[in-house]
Amino acid sequence: MTLLTDLPVSGNGQPVGASQLDVAADFPILARPVHGRRLAYLDNGATTQKPLAVIEAERRFYLESNANIHRGVHWLSQHATELYDAARATVQRFINAAHADEIVFTRGTTEAINLVAQSWGRAELRAGDEILITTMEHHSNIVPWQLLCEQTGAVLKVVPVSEAGELDLAAFDALLNHRTQLVAITHVSNALGSINPVAELTARAHAAGAVVLVDGAQAVAHQAVDVQAIGCDFYAFSGHKLYSPTGIGALYGRRSILNAMPPWQGGGDMIRTVSFERSTYAEPPQRFEAGTPNIAGAIGLAAAIDYVREVGIERIAAHEHALLEYATAAVDAIRGVRLVGTAQHKAGILSFLVDGIHPHDLGTILDAEGVAIRAGHHCAMPLMTRFGIPGTARASLAMYNTLADIDALVAAIDKAQDLFGTRNHG
């Protein structure tokens, strides 16, 4: 890893410009050409690439440490269990949870949210109770609540967003009431990049007596997250958007709440005793980890967190922020381009529309230039409906992106406009 520490710095010691990080060499896949071109991977909102350190950690686990956990008296099993427990502690420190047993390993954000809905939600919600979400939620923070509403008779309420893609805080306050049992909000919008003031919203929700779940899928890789500072009761994220393997993620749950929650899946490892009359359940987090978990994935996730800490999450945030500013200015300057999502506080996500070119066509043309973006509704169909559009083209950043990636994006949009003959639109 190369940190370009000798770049010019401004008066307050902050690096100037967008290229203070240079870590692409740590991510082997970035060196492979796509369609004979240099790859500009700008689909990090969907999933990030993995550094060699993570790939090696997973490989090393299978080469040297593989066994099932919590089950064997033999050395390897104990060794694997230690690694798995250490991974949990790594996640705990990363998001500053108070206790390691507040971290439940899941398949990812989606499973974490479904866990809360089916365990906490089914136990706590009654007909007429309200769940407050926002227009900018990913389907995975909408559909589990709709299922829960069908099961319990609870009612889903939705906070609107402004034209710029910011939450309507007055509407949030107005919708919050004594029937609100849960507020489920995204930390960072995957489609717009808007960063929500989750600590402030949590405080307001708690004052109204509601429990708070924060969807951190698009946040953890891009800014420092401190669940105690946010004050939320649940925080969900996916490892694969944090430079980890797929199939692993975590749910943070405040200890007092997790302790009171019933199991949601039954099986091995989540019990204390089993008889045909009655079973008793293990303490959290094991209570929520039925069956053999993704052990290698947890170890990969811990390796990814170690890697992120080594680079420095603050540096990553600063780098991506500078890149976003550069990209926003460059893309906005293209004639016929309209940005979707211009919130004041944004993470490294740039959604846009190009006049006369459907996002899907744009995606194909950019791909032919080696520029990987996502085109479509980004699993946020209600948000697209809010803006009256079928979808957008979305470039989303990660720590390894560079000015050259943004320049490739701009050049490829230019090429698309040439091909479609729409350069003079707008």
Added chain:
Amino acid sequence: MNDTGPDLRELYQEVIFDHNRQPRNYRPMPEADHQADGHNPLCGDQLTVFLRIEDGVVKDVSFVGHGCAISTASASLMTEAIKGKPVAEVEALFHDFHALLTETPPPERDFGKLAVLAGVREFPVRVKCATLAWHTLHNAIVGAQDPARTE
């Protein structure tokens, strides 16, 4: 996956741009006796196909909706290709057209203007865009209740 990159000009031929900019038979048809909605959830493409069938022959066909250039042009070209044709022939054409985009088309079939969509072959994820209108047409003909999906 070929290394040199797909040829965009093969996919985006002039005819496609033309039909995307000025889709033919683009209008609702209140007097339609068959119609169906189609939806491609992957990219949000959405369209409605209207038909008027008399004595087993497509007397009139039109569509409305929104989508990418490939799906819009394909819908437009489809309406031109099937107007005046017997329904059985239209269904056979769909079958062969699908083969044109995915496998080996029957050599005896003359696709006319539809042949410009053969470029989609090199872009497998776009096949659904090119066939959405046809799936929807098929549903309109057989009177299926659910919207057509390209899944």
